[in-house]
Amino acid sequence: MASEPVIEVHIGDIVKIEVDAIVNAANEKLAPGGGVCGAIFRAAGGGLVGECEALGGCPTGEARITGGYNLPARWIVHAVGPVWHGGGEGEAELLSGCYRNALAIAAERGMDSIAFPAISTGIFGYPPDEAAKVAVAVCREHMKTHEFPRRILLVAFDAKQAEPLKAALTAS
Numbered sequence: 001m002a003s004e005p006v007i008e009v010h011i012g013d014i015v016k017i018e019v020d021a022i023v024n025a026a027n028e029k030l031a032p033g034g035g036v037c038g039a040i041f042r043a044a045g046g047g048l049v050g051e052c053e054a055l056g057g058c059p060t061g062e063a064r065i066t067g068g069y070n071l072p073a074r075w076i077v078h079a080v081g082p083v084w085h086g087g088g089e090g091e092a093e094l095l096s097g098c099y100r101n102a103l104a105i106a107a108e109r110g111m112d113s114i115a116f117p118a119i120s121t122g123i124f125g126y127p128p129d130e131a132a133k134v135a136v137a138v139c140r141e142h143m144k145t146h147e148f149p150r151r152i153l154l155v156a157f158d159a160k161q162a163e164p165l166k167a168a169l170t171a172s
Helices: 035-044 047-055 091-108 128-145 159-170
Strands: 006-011 021-026 063-067 075-080 113-116 151-156
Touching (some): 006 128, 006 159, 021 035, 021 063, 021 091, 035 047, 047 063, 047 075, 075 091, 091 113, 091 128
Parallel strands (some): 006 151, 021 075, 021 113, 113 151
Antiparallel strands (some): 063 075
């Protein structure tokens, strides 16, 4: 008997998590960047750059998939989040699209587990509380209509970053 689907907050380093896929908070060029993106590229190793270059980029709000290379995860789903401009330029819709599209890729491939960083909350400036609400809402909606993934991890690097995720998850 299969276990119930679950969304959970995980504190730790996303590049060390053993899941089917980790999500990279990517830029539109799918190039190595700073923050989570840079850490993923460094941990994955050199082959990732070439595979990303071959994909030719990814528009904001969408997602693409590559191999996981040297990571414990088999796959990397690259989701391009929006830069925060105050909330009036469609940021919530674009951020929702990141999560929806990454989850759709996971569902199509029958992935059991996926780990998301807090997309757009670093250098893209999205307020963590608002981003967490979007992430949880999209993940919950996805789980109502899809069998996979059965386990969704919302990853925070430390306890402070986990607070908005935990608050969004415990809210009705």
